[in-house]
Amino acid sequence: MEKNTYAVIGLGRFGGSICKELGKEGMEVLAVDVSEEKVNEYKEIASHAVIADSTDENALKDLGFRNINHVIVAIGDNIQASMLTTLILKELGIKQITVKAQSDYHEKILYKIGADEVVHPERDMGKRIAHSIISSNILDYLELSDEHSVVEVKAGDKMHAKTLIELDIRAKFGCNVVAIKRGRDINVSPMAHDEIDREDILIVIGSDKDIHRFEKELVIED
Numbered sequence: 113m114e115k116n117t118y119a120v121i122g123l124g125r126f127g128g129s130i131c132k133e134l135g136k137e138g139m140e141v142l143a144v145d146v147s148e149e150k151v152n153e154y155k156e157i158a159s160h161a162v163i164a165d166s167t168d169e170n171a172l173k174d175l176g177f178r179n180i181n182h183v184i185v186a187i188g189d190n191i192q193a194s195m196l197t198t199l200i201l202k203e204l205g206i207k208q209i210t211v212k213a214q215s216d217y218h219e220k221i222l223y224k225i226g227a228d229e230v231v232h233p234e235r236d237m238g239k240r241i242a243h244s245i246i247s248s249n250i251l252d253y254l255e256l257s258d259e260h261s262v263v264e265v266k267a268g269d270k271m272h273a274k275t276l277i278e279l280d281i282r283a284k285f286g287c288n289v290v291a292i293k294r295g296r297d298i299n300v301s302p303m304a305h306d307e308i309d310r311e312d313i314l315i316v317i318g319s320d321k322d323i324h325r326f327e328k329e330l331v332i333e334d
């Protein structure tokens with residue numbers, strides 16, 4: 113199998129952090145930015161770091177983008193540049209194009225142009241933080257689709273010393289407890305009669321509406 117090669121365009125906070133992680137994992141990464149200062153910052157981190165404007169098709173061709181499998185477009189505020197870059201990459205035949213979007217509208221257009229994956233790091237992080245602000249018992253929140261999510265919650269006093277049968281989460285709220293973490297142990301097929309401890313961490317999956325009702329009733333302390 114040929115080795116995966118990556119390019120990151122735009123070395124702001126998001127693109128920069130992707131570049132660093134890929135580098136740490138020992139991946140081949142080409143880092144691109146219009147700013148010389150940014151590029152210098154990544155000389156030691158990426159396999160190659162070059163100054164280029166990604167809206168210039170010839171510049172991308174000269175850099176050998178055709179041979180790259182996966183390109184991450186992490187241009188911040190300049191929506192026009194991010195769209196034009198995506199379009200050029202698509203035309204160059206890049207197999208996997210991931211683009212950071214600014215807004216839902218931007219996301220829609222990116223998919224239309226042919227982006228394979230659109231990410232919304234600020235929006236997603238905002239949602240996760242909002243949930244953890246609502247209750248210190250909500251530990252993490254991950255969106256699966258527009259309507260479904262997974263939450264990680266601390267059992268707390270409301271669920272302490274009760275079994276899943278007693279709590280009747282599936283029937284009452286329509287969501288499923290898929291795993292229970294206790295210290296370092298994780299039980300991926302919790303039984304109806306297992307007793308929950310207040311320190312246990314429950315992984316719950318369901319529609320946003322159902323998760324919201326579950327959180328309101330059993331997670332958020334009065």
Ligand code: ADP
Pocket residue numbers: 121122123124125126127144145146147150164165166167186187188189190193
């Ligand atoms: P973040 O919100 O992730 O920190 P920024 O907006 O700070 O994103 O960073 C985006 C980066 O993208 C900047 O370093 C900027 O120089 C770079 N950039 C913007 N337009 C282009 C372009 N046409 N070609 C290459 N890099 C670009």
